[in-house]
Amino acid sequence: MLNVEGLRVRYAGQLHEAVSGVSFDVPRGAFVGLVGESGSGKTSIVMAALGLLPAGSAATGAIDFEGQNLLTLDEESLRRLRWKKIALVPQGAQNSFTPVKTVGAHIEEVLRVHLRLRGEAAKARAAALLTEAELDAAVARRYPHELSGGQKQRAAIALALACEPSLLLADEPTTALDVVTQAGILGLLRRLRREKRLTVLLVTHDLPMAASVCSQLFVMKDGRLVERGAPQDLLTAPRHPYTLRLVRAIL
Numbered sequence: 001m002l003n004v005e006g007l008r009v010r011y012a013g014q015l016h017e018a019v020s021g022v023s024f025d026v027p028r029g030a031f032v033g034l035v036g037e038s039g040s041g042k043t044s045i046v047m048a049a050l051g052l053l054p055a056g057s058a059a060t061g062a063i064d065f066e067g068q069n070l071l072t073l074d075e076e077s078l079r080r081l082r083w084k085k086i087a088l089v090p091q092g093a094q095n096s097f098t099p100v101k102t103v104g105a106h107i108e109e110v111l112r113v114h115l116r117l118r119g120e121a122a123k124a125r126a127a128a129l130l131t132e133a134e135l136d137a138a139v140a141r142r143y144p145h146e147l148s149g150g151q152k153q154r155a156a157i158a159l160a161l162a163c164e165p166s167l168l169l170a171d172e173p174t175t176a177l178d179v180v181t182q183a184g185i186l187g188l189l190r191r192l193r194r195e196k197r198l199t200v201l202l203v204t205h206d207l208p209m210a211a212s213v214c215s216q217l218f219v220m221k222d223g224r225l226v227e228r229g230a231p232q233d234l235l236t237a238p239r240h241p242y243t244l245r246l247v248r249a250i251l
C-alpha cells in the first residue's frame with residue numbers, strides 16, 4: 001500500500017541527510033512499526049509522505065501510495081489525499097488542540113472543510129467518531145484542557161478518522177502516557193485496524209511497545225534503516241548491534 005523506495009530527506013541548510021536511502025513496504029491491512037531513537041529520521045519519513053516537510057527541504061527517491069509517487073504530487077493532489085486517504089496522528093497530538101475550541105468543534109471543522117458536512121449531520125458524525133475512539137459522545141462539548149492525556153490522544157485518533165482514511169500514520173501516539181493508558185491506546189489502534197480495515201504505520205522509540213502490536217518492524221538509526229523483521233525475530237535474534245542495544249535496554 002505504501003512503498004518507500006530509496007528515500008532521502010535533507011532539511012534546508014543542513015549538511016547531513018535526516019533520511020539516507022530508506023526503503024520499506026507497508027502492506028495493505030498491516031500494522032507496521034517504524035522504530036528508532038529520537039532524531040533517527042522517523043518523523044521526517046512521515047512528513048515526506050504527507051508532503052509536509054518545511055519549505056527548502058529536499059526529498060528524493062519515491063514514496064508510492066496506490067500507484068502515485070507522493071514526492072512528485074502537486075499540492076492540490078496531496079491535499080485531496082491527506083485526511084481522506086492518509087491520516088496523521090501527529091507527534092504531541094495531545095497538545096495540538098486549540099485550547100479555545102471544544103473537541104466537537106475541532107472534529108466538525110475537519111468534517112466541514114474536507115467532507116462539506118455541517119450542522120446536525122456533522123454533530124452526529126463527530127459523536128460517532130468519539131464513540132468509535134471509545135470516548136463518551138459528551139466529550140464533544142468539552143475543551144481540551146478538560147480531558148486527560150489518554151482522552152486527548154483518543155480524541156486525536158477520532159479526528160484522524162474523520163474522513164475514513166485507509167492509511168493511518170501514528171507518530172509516538174503513546175508517549176507521555178502511563179502504561180495502562182498506553183495499552184488502551186494500542187488496543188484501540190489494533191481494533192480500528194481490524195474493524196475498519198485500516199493500515200497502520202506506528203512510529204515510536206519504544207521497541208517493546210511496537211513489538212507488542214506490530215506484525216513487522218523497521219529499525220532506524222541515524223537516518224538509515226538498519227534492521228527489519230517480525231517482532232519475535234528482532235527480540236530473540238537481533239542482527240544489528242543497534243537493535244541488540246534496544247533489546248538489551250528492555251532487560
Ligand SMILES: Nc1ncnc2c1ncn2[C@@H]1O[C@H](COP(=O)(O)OP(=O)(O)OP(=O)(O)O)[C@@H](O)[C@H]1O
Nearest residue numbers: 011014018036037038039040041042043044045054
Ligand atoms: N525542520 C527541521 N529542520 C532541520 N532539521 C530537522 C528538522 N526536523 C528534523 N530535523 C533533523 O532531522 C533529523 C531526523 O529528525 P526526525 O524528527 O525525523 O527524527 P525522529 O526519529 O522522528 O525523532 P523524534 O521522535 O525525536 O522526532 C534530526 O537530526 C533532526 O534534528
